[in-house]
Ligand code: FES
């Protein structure tokens with residue numbers, strides 16, 4: 386089981402009104418797209434892994450053919466399949482032993498000793514890239530997940546994770562906001578940064594690219610819809626990648642990877658990774674404290690905020706995010722929990 390099990394199906398602490406709202410996907414403020422939701426190493430062969438994403442309990446496992454993502458709920462009488470067993474390439478439900486293949490089909494019912502053609506578990510389209518697991522949400526998504534060309538095969542990386550108690554939009558916007566550097570990170574990465582710095586923005590359907598040093602286009606940060614971000618610290622040498630995995634409308638798991646190609650010796654790489662993670666942890670803590678204080682938790686309900694020129698990326702992000710959600714709603718997606726994660 387993963388560390389997120391702290392929140393799996395746990396609705397405690399919510400008022401009745403909030404629970405109702407919580408279960409309404411149209412108000413979850415998530416547009417369609419290929420979302421990075423986990424790392425491949427979290428799903429070892431032979432294990433059933435429970436993961437909560439998009440306020441849905443998901444089950445991840447590896448068949449001989451592929452990585453499988455399916456609902457963690459038996460269609461017979463709703464037991465958690467993750468409590469069952471993985472045997473002969475099929476998941477066996479812990480309650481009455483029904484078996485399900487990697488396509489979600491029910492292949493065996495002990496009571497009838499036959500398959501049940503009308504019974505299946507919802508499965509989702511999945512892709513793995515550079516050890517990151519992506520799931521396709523909604524129908525208006527491309528064939529493949531987004532990625533960054535800057536990350537070539539000869540980079541080594543180490544990962545730091547953190548769960549923030551806020552909506553994904555606030556986490557993303559925090560990474561588009563360079564104006565907070567001298568204030569929030571004066572003691573770490575923001576010391577000496579000019580608060581009146583004027584960055585250059587490149588805004589496109591794909592995402593938002595920001596050059597904080599107009600004279601040097603090799604250092605930048607970039608966000609790609611719906612949930613990955615890259616910072617080029619030392620071009621071709623040192624990069625930071627962030628993926629924002631939405632657990633639900635009040636929690637987001639951050640996967641922060643440091644990519645480097647100074648050294649590829651495993652031991653030295655581990656030491657470098659440890660040092661970078663230690664520094665990144667400090668910076669994330671500085672961010673988290675203030676981001677969690679923002680209200681409302683989702684920036685999609687923050688229309689009364691007054692944005693400044695440095696917020697140009699954030700303004701564009703909000704507009705695009707809303708437009709993308711609208712496109713999804715127009716197509717009828719979002720009317721049920723299942724539709725949000727569409728496998729077609
Ligand atoms: S609840 Fe899964 S087999 Fe009955």
Ligand SMILES: [Fe+2]
Nearest residue numbers: 565569570672
């Ligand atoms: Fe920050």
